[in-house]
Amino acid sequence: MDYDSLIDAETWDFIRRTREAYPDDSTARTLQEERASYDAMCDVFRQPRPEGVATQDQLADGVSVRVYVAGNPSRTVMYFHGGGFVVGGLDSHDDVCADICAQTGYRVVSVDYLLAPEHKHPAAFDDAYTATCWAGAEFGDPIVLAGDSAGGNLAAAVAYHARGRLDCILGQVLIYPSLGGDMESGSYIEHAEAPLLQRAYLLQYAGIRAQGGVAPSDDPTYSPLQGNDFRDLPPTVIVSAECDPVCDDGRDYGARIVAAGGRAHWICEAGLVHGYLRARGTVARARDSFERITVAIEALGQGLWPYD
Template sequence: MTDYEKLIDAETWAFIERTNSYYPPDTVDYTIDEQREIYDRMCRAFHAGYPESVTAEGSTISTPTHAIPIRTYRTAAPEASAMVLYFHGGGFILGGLDSHDGICAELCAGSGYEVVSVDYRLAPEHIHPASFDDALAAFEWAAAAYKRPILLCGDSAGGNLAAAVSHATRGHKRHPVGQVLIYPGLGGDTSKGSYITHAEAPMLTMRDLEFYKNIRTGGIDRTGDITLAPLADADFANLPPTVIVTAECDPLSSDGEAYGRRIEAAGGKAWWHEEPGLVHGYLRGRHLISRARASFGRIIEAVTVLGKGERAW
């Protein structure tokens, strides 16, 4: 039994308790509409506003079947080295442009890069591969619209989408210059590692993960589908330089470690860092937890460095 009283410090426990006051641990037992209402209310409660230098503008990406809402963040004097395509977390059923609004604004301010947040379609209304299709369409749009290098970034479910797009676009003439994955779920082996050690972690449990997976797939067995689980890919060659940041107290931590090692084994460049004592979703606590604040600083640094084509490790 993992002793979280020893692993997690007082600041992080306060964040967990505040989160639970908005988003109780049994929220997966509610209807999807209720879960979304609860999640959105929680995200609003943690929103810290924009840095003074940042503005945001909403627009859409047109596809043959639908429009994908996006929100573009800019600083007064944007850094021209790269643009960041950001995919939000939320288990593929929650979240949107507002849920990760502050994170994207601060990422823009910290890096100086233009950040484009993508409001991909959610399950159960749109099961897999809808979210992946939208993420890929967003990359194709960005590759056509921007001459600057494109960097992929995402947290949790969004980290999954960023990685899946990286795998799908290796042969693209405008392939991503890098990817930064924040506590991503990548379809790893659930019979070992953090999936066992942290199966009952605060903020995210194996029960939660199984629920999200079943909703995303519509209950269809998609074993081996690399657009769903990038770790199922047999080929890890020619992926962009990758930074993976995970939380120690999170069943998904082993996915980040395994993914980084697979890239390195294929001759690629990857850096995996596990944040001690932190939990899934800690980015929302970046203004409340010193460890989360430091981690977000490292994430901004990784984005900045990779966007310039430099080494992040």
């Protein structure tokens, strides 16, 4: 793959800075060192919270969350952070959630779900679903689910499970989500050596959150693409990075929703790489994509579908 022609200079600079702060040598680090290194890398790109955004850390029926508010919101965004189910937390994605709050005017609830390998599946999913149920009862607002990477997986898993159980979910916006696609074909092979996320890393972590270390083959709360019924899912926008092994997961998930009679829109962001949300302050392509993401969240929160 000729990444020199696909990826522009700004994005290459983002890749370089990311690698300097978070080298690709996770096997040489302890779990605690890995998490500290990831958090330090996120700090390199952290932007200040927009003026007017207030936050409060609290418990959502036992799950740690951070609530972002600007003004008097009438909608709630449940945000699930990325990090391969192993790293990340409330601080790693603090500025992303603050920006979503400021740009949409919606309340944002960031969920500090339990991480693997200490906490096996369904721990992360249970926390995501528990926090979503809590937010629906606590605020009484309609909800838009959102998340990046592993967090996109959790958002989709919550949407799948919530059918017939929750009536407050208006839509979901998934950002370069890892949804459990076929790692022997498509983008997993074409972009196996993509900058910042390689297929080998995905294979290494494939079963890290599974009981016994073997990923299940029929559990959509673990891998949403393993579902066998995609009817009645909420309107869905999926935003993938072109230069990313998991790119096709977003395409395939959206196609299954549409085939089942639902609404889904897939955006493939040209020349971008996994994790590009952190580049929205320095890379024009990432900034434009983040604008599309926040517009999608705002539109779904209003019951609008601007993609026909």
